[in-house]
Every structure is written in C-alpha cells, then in structure tokens.
Amino acid sequence: MNMKREALIALILMSLFLINFVSADIFLVSQPKEVYNYGDYLEVILGSDGSDGKTTIDLVCGQGSMNIYSQYLHLETEIPITFPFSSNFLKGLTGECYLSMDFEGNIKKSSTFLITNKMNVDVKFNREDFFTNENISFTGTASKANKQPVNGAAKINVNKIDLESIVPVEDGKFSGYILFPEDTKSGEYNMEVYVYETKDDQTTNFDNKTFSLTVLQMPTSLEISSLDGVDPGSEMTYSAMLYDQAHDSMEGFPVAINIYDVNSQIIKSILPKTGESSKLIIPKNAPYGQWNMTAESEKIAVNKVFYVRENKEAEFEITNRTLIIRNVGNVPYDKIIQITIGNTTKIQHLNLSTAGSLLLELSAPDGIYDVEVNDGDVKANAKVSLTGNAVDVRSPYDNSALGFMSKGFFAWVFVFIVLGVFIFIFVMKVYKKKSVLFFDGSLPKKKEEGKGGVVKLSSPTGPGTPYNKHQIEYVSSEALPSLVLDGEKQDSSVITLKVRNYEQLKSNRSNAASAIEEAVKEISENRGKIYRKDDSIVGIFAPVITKKFDNEVSAVKVAKKISELLNEHNKRYAHKIDFGIGVNNCHIIASKDRGKLLFTPVNNSISGVRTIADLAKNDFLLGEAIHKKLGAKVKTAPHSHKGLKTYAVLDIVERKTDDAFIRGFLDRNKEYKDNRPRFQK
Template sequence: MKRVILLLLVMVLIPMVSAEISLEQPDSLYNFGDELNMDIIVRASSPSEGFLITNIFCGNSSYEIFRSYLSLDPEEEFNEEVNFVFGNSLNLLDQDECYVKATFDYEEVESQRFQVSRRIAMGVSSAKRIFEPGERVNLDGTATKINGEPVNGIVDVEISPTNLTLPFIVRDGNFAANFTIPEDISGALRIHFFSYEEDRNGVLTNKGTFDLEVSVRQTLKSIELEVQEGDIIPGKDISIKAKMLDQAGLEMVGDLSLNIIDPDRNSYSQNVIKAGEEFIFETETGFQPGYWKIEVSVGETVTNKLIYLEEINDLVFKLANGTLFVTNIGNVAYSGPIEVTVGSENIVKQIEVGPGETASYRLSAPDGNYQVEVKKSGEEFSLGTTPLTGRVIGVGGGGFDFVWGNNLAIWIFLVFMLALAILMVHYRKGIAKEMALLRRAKKKSVPGNSLVSSGHKVEAGFLVLDIDNNSEILSNIIQRAKSYKAGVSYDGTHRIMLFAPHLTNEKDNSTLTVKVAKEIEDIINIYNMKHSNQINYSIGAGLGEIIAEKKEGKLKFVSVGNIMSSTKRLATEAKNEILISGKLKEKITGTEFKLGKSKVEGVWKVEGVRRERETHKKFIRDFLDKN
C-alpha cells in the first residue's frame, strides 16, 4: 500500500511534458508598418495533438496571429514562420510594450518584450541663424525611424508667424527644404518640421517633429510721427513723439534726428531724440505765425508734419514819466487804432508796432494830474495817474525805444534853438515870411504823419506763389505778372504779387488775380509736359484791404488784418493747385472760372476755365510756340 501511494506521488510531482515549443526572438523596436517575422518550432516527446495558437499581446490588447491543428508522433517536429504587420487596423497605442505567446497541448512559451512606436527622429542643420528679410533660406535635414530605418515619406515645413506651410519629399532619410523669408517679417522666426509616413491607404503610420528658431534682422521701413493736431497758440508746449517701424510694423529702438523748420524754411532747432519717447517743443509768443515743419529722419528715411502757429496780435501798455509805451508782445505787426483817454478827453491814435518792438507816445495836457486809460479792440487798460504839462490834451508821435522824459527845460531849449536857426537864415525875408516858415516847420515837426494817416484804404488782390527754384520758369512767371501791372516782392521762398487799384487802375482786381494765377499754373503745367524734371508748385490767392499811397511812382502800403499771412497759408496748403479764400470765391462766382471745394474748410480751388476765351487760348498757343 505504501508503495502505491509513493508511486502516485512521484507521478504527480514529475511534470508530464509531451511537446516542446521554441520561438525565434523578435527585435527590441518596431515602427508601425514593420513586419514581424518569427519561426515557431514544436517538437513532440510523446504522441501529441491539439491546436498550436500564437498571440501577440500589446498593452491591454491581444491579437491571434497564428492557429493550426497539429497531430505529432514522438520525436516529430513542426516548423512554421509566422508573419505579422503592425498596421493601423490594430489600434495600437504609440510605444506600447508587446510580446508573443504560443500554446500547444498545455505547453506555452513567451517571447522577450519589444516596443512598437510611431516615432521618427529628426535633425535639421542651417548654415546661419540670422537672415535678412527677403533672403533665401536653405535647410538640410534627416528623418530616421526608431528602428533605425530611414524614412521615405513627406516633411511639412510650417513657418511662423506666417501661415506658410511647404511640403518636401524625404527620400532614404534625407530631405532639403528651402523658402524665401517674407519681406514683412522681423524678429524670431519659428520653423516647425513635421515628418511622416503613410500606409497604402494614405493613413499616417509614423511621425516626428523638429523645431528650429532663426532670427530675421529688423530693417527700418517707416517713421510714425505723432504731433499735436490743429492750430497751436504760440507760447504753448508741443508734444512730439516719433516711432521707428520695421518691415513688420513693429517698433524699433534707436535715435532719430529732429529738425524744426520755421515758415521761412530756416532750421530753428535740431535735436537727437529717442524713438517712442516724448519730446517737448517749447514755443514762445513771439514765434513767427504760419506753418512750421516738424521733420524726423534716420538716414534716408524721412517723415514730417506741419503745425500751424496762430497769429497773436497783442499789445502791452505802460505809462512812465508822461509817456505811453506800447509793446507788441505778439508775433505779427500791429497796425490799427487805439483810443487813449486822458482825463475826460478821448483821443484816437493810429499806431504801427512790429513784433517785439516798443513805441513811445508823449502825452500832453494843461498842467495837472490826469487819469490815463487805453482801449484796444474792446479791451480797456487803466494805467493810473500821471502829471502832465502842455497847452492842450494830445498824444505825440510814436518813437521806438527813445524817450526824452518829462523835462520841460529840454523842450524849451530845443524850441529855442530851432527858432533861432530859422531866424538867422530868414532874418531879411520879413516877419510875415518868417512866421509862415515857422508855422510850416512846426507842421513838419508834428509826428504821426505816417502812411496809415495819409494813405487810402482800398481792396486789393494777393497772390502767393511757392515753387521749386527754376530760373527760366520764374522769369516767365514774373514777366507775365508784371505785364498785368502787378507789384512783385519776395518773402523767403514766397513770391508775392499785389493787384491794387493804384497799380492796375482797376477798382475790382478779384478776377484779374485769379486770371493771373491760372496763367501761372498753365506756364508750369506746359513746362512739366515738355520736361522730365517736374516742377512742384503751390498757389494761394486772397482778397483783402490795404492802406496804400503812391509817391514818386512807387506804391507804399500796409495790409489791414491778416490777409498777407492767410494767403501764405493758402499757398502752404496747396499741392500743385490753386487755392483761393472764401471772400475771393464770392467775388468771382459766376465768372469763367470753375471752382470746387478743397479739403480745407472755407477754402476753394480753381479747377479750370468754363469756356476757353480766345485771349486765354492765344496765351497758351504763344507760350507753347516760344518754349
């Protein structure tokens, strides 16, 4: 009994092996699309039969790759090569760990672990890392699967921040990519490479990426200038800011040259400013009115803006030692009346004071203390009380920065010396004649006999021309203007033409002013049609009042109001055109001239002549024949 039990125990402990299974070991790495080739050998040690089943396990998934029914005699051997492709249909995850397991007649065996991946390793080389806008970029790259095999597929090159994506062929693991950097890109440029392979159905199998960053050098393309808008009152600060913009419209860091140019095209100040930082231009009340140019530049890149400094017509009054001092603290000449009240008597005095000048006027009145007030343009100025002497209340002539003071002895001495000189010269000519001469001498010595008091107020046409310097054209233009009896003068780059009744013998010169402006424009346009070097011009025309007097064949005049500066302003606004004031437009409406609105409110432009009169046609024909 004991022997039977022992025999049964030995039979249980000794495994009963009927067959042996051998597997060829796989590689350690596979890419999608690779084929697994494995030999399976089954050798029977005793009669064996059943299914030989082979499975592949990846992660939590398993796939049967071989099944065959075997019936083997002792020492009989079965040998089979198993082929398996890692395709997309298996739904394997990237880099899953896998193994193969074979079973037969209660016998099983597992292979070593291996990995299945979609990964492609990439490398890209570039000869340089800093490029110019518009430069050609050439890049060489490699693409190798994780199993060490070269890639044969496609690489997409995506260039950021552009939306440009370019495909290139990868052959035997190598590729060459090239593209041109856009002209409007600057700074960091990110180049993203995406390499991939596809199966026969066009489904992606393996993939890899690589990123390369290069830099595109900034190139100055423009300057953005920010200046206070609208008309500016002199004495106010003006904020100026300039930005340097590259080819992508991004701000650059650097210095700019700032040049501030006055209305006469003279450089007032030059500074170096930082891009993007505010610069304050401090104006003064005495600054010349008109268009000032704010110009900033870096090398040959220049931009500018015009600002208009308004006219300031302002006077300051001061009373000292019986003398009224009038100082012009504005930026234009003051010509007009002021009302001086001495005690209870009002005296209107016509005065002329240039910018920054001081005129003095001697006050006189019967001996006593008097309250003095001055009125100008509705404003009243109380100057206090001062002692005065004299026979009658009066305001003497204007002198500039020279005052005798309130010294009666000096005045008596001067009168005595004058009378003595006259008596010595004319002693023998009789008392009556001497008295007449004294009266005439006194009359001549009375100050205030200026153009304003002796001239006549008339309406005149003003024409201001601003043109490129061309002696031939200028000579023709001046000659043409003078043929219409225009007065011609120069103010910086401006050619000023005056059409006044004293010169043209015409009471209304509005039509004549525009006619001459149109003929000047025709002269320039005809020249431009026949020559390659084009001439730029600006013409402004206006109508206003002047106080004029003609002596010895020469006209002396003073403009009333701001007609001169406003006409200059029209010429500055004009760009190869004729601009006229609203007042002049009203006068010539209904004539042969075609008028249109300009971009400036209240200003009109001359667009042509409605009907070409014979005289105008003849003028054009003659000028063409001569030139």
Template structure:
C-alpha cells in the first residue's frame, strides 16, 4: 500500500514539473480588440507578443471563435529567440457570417504540437446597424411631398455607407417603395404623394451596407388626404323635360379652395364635363326629352391632377308630361258580336305609365264606343252583331295626346230562319248584304215539294215567304238549308198569275216610244221652217221681194207676174198645221166632243202686192210698170210694213203656243 501511494505522488510531481517547464518556455500576451461589438466587414486589431526561453521556429495562428465555430483569420511563421519578445499587431476584417459573442485565439505551434494558446477579449459580431429616421408631416393632402430624413451608424459608431429602402404601408399592404443612397450615415428622401390613394400610411426605412448589415427603422405614420370637399346645387327643384338646368358649386381641400380641377356631372346616362377655376364651377345643360319623370339624382365628381377627388349627390324632380297613349290587348281581327279585352296606357316622355283617366272611342266613320277608362285598367268592348265589316280604330284621347290601334271586323254572311204561322221569315243577321238563291223543301207523307226563290237582303232586312202558295193544305216538314221545322200546318193558297201585267207594260213602252218619235218629227219640221225663214226661202214681207228676189231685179210687169207664179207654187208646199187646243182640238179625245170646230189654215206670210187692185184684174191683163205710179209705190210700201208687223206678231205667238199634244197621233 505504501509503495502505491509513493508511485502516485511521484507521477503528480512529474506532471507539475513538465507543465512548469512549458510555461517557462513560451508566453503569449494578446491585447484587443477595442470594440465590444462589430459588424460584419468591420476591422478589428489584435496585438501582443510571444516570449520563449529557448530558440524556436514555429507558426503563429489567429482564429475567430464564435461559439463552436472557428474561422482562421491568419497564420504566420515566427522565429523566436530565447528571452526575446516577438511583438505582433494584426488587423482583421470580420467577414464571417457567424454572429454572436466571439473572441480571437492566438496560438503557437512547432509544426508538431501547440506550444501555447491565448484568447483575446470577447466582442459581439452582428449585422445590426443603428440609426434614427423621421417624417416631417402627420397630415398631408394628396399631391404634396412628405420628407423623410435620419442618420445611421455601424456598431463601432462610424457612419454607414450604403443605401436605404423607403416603404409606405397601408393596412398591411405596400403602396409605395423606393431606395436612396446613404452617404456618411445620412438618409434624406422626399415622397411625392401624387396619385397615391388616401389613407393612413406607415413609413419604414431599411438601411443596408455592402456587407449585409442592416437596420429597419419605423419612421412614423401620416394620414394622406385625397378627398375634395364638394358642394353643388341647381337654381330650382322642379324641371320639365328638355328644360335647361343651371348648376353651380364649390370645391375645397386641406389647404383651402382647390385651385384647379375637372368637374364631372352625370344625370342618368348623360354626362357633362366642366373645368374648376379657383374652387368654383358653373355648368348648364338640357334635360333629355325622354328623361324619366320623378326624382333624378345629379352626381358631381371633382378630380385634380394629383389624384384628389370628391363627390356630391343631390336630386331634382322631373315633372311628367303625357306624351303618348298605347292600346294593348286588342285583337287584329274580330267578328261581329264578339268581345275583346283592352288596356289603354297613358305614358310620359320616358314611356312610364301615368295614372290618370283616358277617353276611349271605337271609331269608323261613326263612333261605336265612347267611354272614360283609367290608364292601365282593363275593359271590354263588345261589337254589335250587325256592325259593318272594315277597318276600325280604337283611339285614346288625353288632352292633345292621342293614340290608336287598328283592328278589322270580318265579313259575316248569315241568315236566320223562323216561322210565323205558315210564313217563313228569312232575316239577314250578318253584316253584309245577302244575294243568292233560297231552296225550301216541304215534305209530307203524300208529297214532297220545293220552293225556289232568290233573296236580295240588306243588313238586318227580312223577307216573308208564304209557304201555302201553290201548295195543298196539309202538314209538312219544312227544311231550309240546315234548318228544319217539323209538323208545320200549311193551308194551300191558289197561285195567281200576273203575266198580263208584262204585256201591258210592253204596249205602254211601245206607245211612249212612238210618241217620242212623233214629237221629234214635229220639232224637226219646226226647225226646218225656221231655217227657211232665216235663209229667205219664204218671204218675210219685205218691200218688193218675191221668194227672196229684190224688186230691183224685176224689169217688167210680165217679169213681175212670172216671178209671182213661181213663188206661189213654192208656197203651196209649206202649209202650217192648224193651231189646236192640246186636249180638245185634236187627237183621240177630239172625237168625243159633239162638234168638230173648223180649223182655219193660214198660208205663210207673203207680200200681198196686189192688195187694192181691182177685182176684175186678171193675171193675163197687162201690168203697169212700178215707175208709172208713185202712189202705187207708196201704197205697196205701207202694205209691206203692215204685213211685216203682223208677220212678226204671228211668229212670236206661234213660238209661245204648243203645236200638238201626246194624243195627236190619233188624228
């Protein structure tokens, strides 16, 4: 036991001696770094010395130790002399990505083993930078600029050289992001809020350098106001379609009146635009002639070039104007006696129904229906059974507003049959005249007969046919078209013939034609006589004329007599008919009177140049020349004038009196 204790003690002594010898042979003193925290990319300085008691040649190694991670910073060879200090001072850039508490280990080895190792003071390696950033406004009108400014430093207090990323966030979303260089640690940036939506924004600034060190700074928040306060009104509230609307309004922003902008106005589908000047605007526009009546919203929107906008809505009332009447439900074609359901609508300028009363008429040339109905209310029109076919109009009236719809009444050909005793009554109950044959069958046990007739009935007319004419008394079944009448008691009536009336009518027509011919012949004779007188074929009693020959052409008494004879022969061929009374004097009824009056006949008026000549004078006697006796000449002239006057009176009387009558053909 004692020997074991002595062996252990000897071992401890040996180890102590070896360690003591090692401490004595090498000594490393490490100083630095001065920073307690550094950023990646920063430089640190490690200094110190190595002292040995013997000469040695080895390696001096510098390692960055961060936790369990080690990164070699530098290795250098050294030649040490016994008892001579070997100083060192090295600057290292921290490029390791390891962060946390770190130190630098300095070790000396002789290529075989580590002779000595010492650690520097601890320091923190981090990527975090420091700094402060702020904004200059808390409330900003859209279009204005907001200024962001601040400073940033590294862990060792030196200004950051790098860049900054500025971000505007609203409700968690990014609305704006931009970057700016950071020089000497200064951050300066201005944000133009043009076209940026209004609202509250959070400003963040992230500052970075080239080694990945960064810092995220909350610069603050601001409220971006992009609203324009708008006010507008019209000159009045009630308007009519097509009327002019005068509107005016104002616009203001955070800083006062909005200097410049654009005004957009809409009413229904119509849109108008106007410029805003110094916060005021005026706009005139006309309402459509088809605008909907009632409440109409006018929407006003004002925008500026910076994205500010404002809206305002107010209302006007458009009064309804009755503009048209529409007829609905009417059939295009209808038969007499039928009905149709109709609605009439009074509509305004926009086609909207107005609740009011309308006068409804059904017209052709006459008015068949006249009533007052409510707009949109259904009513019934029933046509009479005998209404005439053709085009009819349903017309609605409201003041000077009218509307119509046409429908056609069809033709109905219909006969109605009934019995009145033994008389068959056929009535036209259609709406057009009926013309056609009628066949009636009469059936009995002993005999079957038929009656044929031709009907010509106007609308509503009837014809009565006695079924007993030409029939034997008895009981018959009467069948006419598709109608039948059973067990009709018929009493026979003898058929009368009226054919003799036809002969009488024929004779009468012949007589009338003969009378017309007779009268025309007499009128022709009268025209001939007038023509002869007008052409001097018959003398008119002028002085010294015979048959139209003037006395100056008579050269002797012998010539005078010769011409007179020829004249008298011509006169005999032109005798006038005797003037008679139209009824009594001639014709058929002249035979009835007891005595026939003697009718004198007059010759046509001639120049009686022999009046006053001695009766014993003959045509064979000598005739004196006209020039032999002036008294004779004067006498002849007086006679001529007298005869001429009488002839004129007679002619006038003949023209006034009738020359015959309708019975003169029986003379």
C-alpha cells in the first residue's frame, strides 16, 4: 500500500515538472528594423513567460555568427536588449542577418534584417568641361541605407595630378569647389568623390563615386617663327603657332599676320591657320633695316622684328651697242665694274642712287665682239656688232665743250627762225583783215539762190609742197630712266599701276597677264610712254611727247579705263588681279631720243606715285598735285592715309569748250544769223 502511494506521488511530481518545462517560452516583443548601418544600435525587447532557464542570443549573418547575449532568466517577463553595431563589435559582419534565440534548447529566429556600411551619394558639377582658370563647383547629397542623413566628410581627389579637397557633410549635404593648376594639360580626368562617416576614429559607413571631367585647351601664348635676318632676293618662310596652358600646340586656328617694312608700310597681309607655313619673297630692292611682323589669334597679339640686310647689286643689259646698268639693290651702287670688249678691258667707277640707272654706248672698230660686264658678283655677256674708230665706253650725253656750243648754237638759230616765221604770219593775218576804220559803206552780197554755203578746204600738201624722203619719225612706247643732261624740266602727269600679286600671276601663267597688257595699251594709245619695273608699270604723259602742257585729264581718263578693264577681268575669271593705280603730277627732266622718252625724276617724285598706288584697292587714287591742277574738271572725295592726302574720283566733268565758244560767238554776232549788214546808214 505504501509502495503504491509513493509511486503515485512520484508520478504527480513528474507530471508537474513536465507541464512546467513545456510551458516555458521566450520571444521578441519587438522585431529588429529592416536595415541597420554601421554605427546604429540594435534595440529589441526579449519576452518570457517567467520560466527559469539559460537564454542565449546569436547574431547570424552570411559570413558567420557571433554571440551577442547570454543570461539565466529567473521570473523575468520582458528584458530590453541593446547592442551597438560598431566596426569593432561587428568585426566585418554585413549582409542579410537574423537573431537566433536559445532558451534551454528551445531555439527561435527573428525576422531577417540588413546590416551594411554603404550609403547613397549623388554629386552634381557646374560643368563637365572647363578651362584651368575656372572654378569647378559641386554640390552633393549623401544618405545611408537606413534612410538617415550622413554626417561626415567628402574627399574629392584627382590622382592624375595629385589634387585633393575635403569638405564637411552635414545632414546629408555637402558643397565646395576645386581649382585645377593653370598649367594642367588638356584632356579627360577621373575625379573620385569619397564620402564617409567616422566614429571613435573608425570609418563606419562610406561610398565612392567616380566622375569624368574634361580640361579644355586655353590659348595662353602666340609665337612667330621666322629667320632673324634675310637677304634681299631670297624667300623667307614664316609661321605662327598658338600654345595652350601647358605649352602644347594648338593648330588650325585662324591667325592674322601683317608684315611691315622699315617705313611702316604694310607689305603683306594674310590669314592662314596656326601651324601653317607661308612664304614671302623679299625683293632685291627691299629697303634694308628692321622690318616688323605682327600676328594675332584668339585675342593674343605678338610681334617679331627681323632684319633685311643690305644688297648692293646691279643688273646689266647689253642691247645692240648700248649697255644699260640698273641699280636693283637697296643701297647706292658704288662699285667698280669691268667692261671687256674683245681683248680690251675698260674700268668704270659707278655711283648709282637707289633705283638709279645709267646708259653707256659701246664702240669699237667695225666687227662682232664678245662683250662682258663684271662687277665681281654679277656677270653679263653677249655678242654685239659694234662700229667706230676705237674701243670706247661712254655716256651718249657726254659731249665736248665745242660740241655743246655747236649744238646750243644751232638750237638757238632754230628757235629764232621759228619765232620769226610765227611773227611774220601773225602780222600778215592782221594786215589782211578788214578794219572798221576802212569801211567803204558797201553791204555784203547775198547768197545766190540754189547755191550752198560750203567752203572748200585744200590740203597744205600739194604738188608744190616739198617732201623729204629721208625725214623719219621714230615711234616707241618706251620710257627709259636715265641721267638726262640736256633735257627740260617739265611738269608731267604720271600713272603707276602696281600689281600686288604679280609673282603669283606670273607663276600661274594665267590669262591675267594678257589682260594687264591690254589695259596698259591705253597709255600708249593716248600718247603716253611706258616704263616697267618689277610689279609696277609707269605711264608718263610729258609735254615733250604729248605736245601739250595740260595732260591731267588724259591721265585720269586712262587710269579710269585701266581700272575698269582690270575689274572687268576680275569679274569674269578665277585668277584675280590685285592692283592699285596712283595718278599724280611730277617734275622730271625729259628729252626725246629716237621715239623714246628719256627722263630723270626730280626729288623721287615718281616713287611717291607708287606710294599712292599702294593705297588704292582695285581702284585709282589721285595725288594732291594733280588734284589742284584739275580743279573743277573732276569731282572727287578726299582721303587721308597717315598724313598723305589722296582723292577718289567720283566723276569726270566733260565740257565741250569748242561748242560753247561757237554758241557764244554767234550770240554776240547775230548779224551772221539773220544775214543783216553789220552797219547800216
């Protein structure tokens, strides 16, 4: 009986124990949040039914697990648990995680949550391409994965040039600017933006973004490349190069280049590209000294001085029995030349001014001779047929005193004869005229009916007129600069046609050359004489040739016609003629020899007309001297170029003076109109 009672008591106690064990439980009153960043706190409440027992909680993530709570519970029903998710605590655990709870072998899991050290960063720049002298401003926002704003710092780094800037991040916002060094090379650069948070000197959360920016080329300097010194008659190569902030070349940009001579006269203006080479032919007679070259591109202007050296050079031309020596250099030609005729050598001491020339006559006993001229640098030779008594070289204007006297004597005799004949004819005409003092009262006879009023004029050349078959008039269109000793000082009208692209047209072999020749014919067709030099053609209207003293209107009309012909060519053809025409009056010492005009300019007056031609742009301009003489015969518009007055012709006033004179005469003498007698009784 006692044994049954003890067994029953034991069974009851065991049942009570089992009931208590089964009912013991733990749980989470509040589940973890969905996302945690490093630096956050895990805050949960562990619930229990008050049972006693050992409880452990483990943090389980993909990379591993760690125990975060271990405690023996005794009658507790709610236990708050807080854990810091710091770097030191987590030791690198990130990703999808959960809490594993163990109460006396009874295991439960929490909901999953994310632990991360990442954040979301967005950065905006004010521009993606920029110059090095411009600030690059930026603004950005940063938020953690748990949607909380970042409080930390942002580091902007350009590794390629070791550029770094750090700005604070407050409440998830940051801003600032960076400035690249001025000599940074152009190109693309990667800019890294690193945003981070720290706690206890440990980086908790961070994000790294990379952006691409472009540094542009900024022109900083312009350099002219050319020789420092050039020889006249040579070709100079030059170019201009633009450089950026890193002194890297910038090719293909337009650059305006102007070249000035020693007198600040513009010689050439072109618009090539940077890096392109251009060429300039320095004429043999280019003025020596310091020339200037300017270049401008991208608002940067520079200049370079180069030196044109002296050139003492002459050109020898042997034509028939004449040796013409021209100074083609840029300084006076004061050299000794050797002239060899056959086996005989003559020495001449020369001193020719710039652009001067000298004409020498060669003579020798009749025969054909090898003639050579040599100044040590330039040599010319030709086979020439000569006549004379002895080998000689002299100027055709060199005469002995007797010759001069005899020539002067006969000249004066001729002048007096012409003057006497003129006076005799004038007196006879006056004598034969009817005078009012001898009027006899008779009336002029009326014209007979049916008869016209035609007066028959006879030619002065009749059967009785003597004719000299040996009288020959030499005709030539050439004007030759020379030292004229026995000429007259005359005020002459001069036209200078300057073709600026003469060398280019010559090398292209275009039809422009024939167009120029056709236009220049206007000079000779209007009784002018032509002198050619390099890229200029000079037309001279001297009284000794034209037989009249007022040649101004003729010169202006010829210049206008030449301008019209050349501009008409430019409208029709691809090869344009870049020209300018100057017209002015000049004083020259002139004489006529075998149809040619020999002349010596006075005070470089003809070179002044060339200066006017340089100023004209595919048109013609008048100088001040001819403008004064023309007066109201032309309508003009004044211009001024660095103190030099010129005039553009607007219109040429055509006045028919003969018609006006006749009409005035008839108006004053009405008796000729109505056939009434001049005097009545």
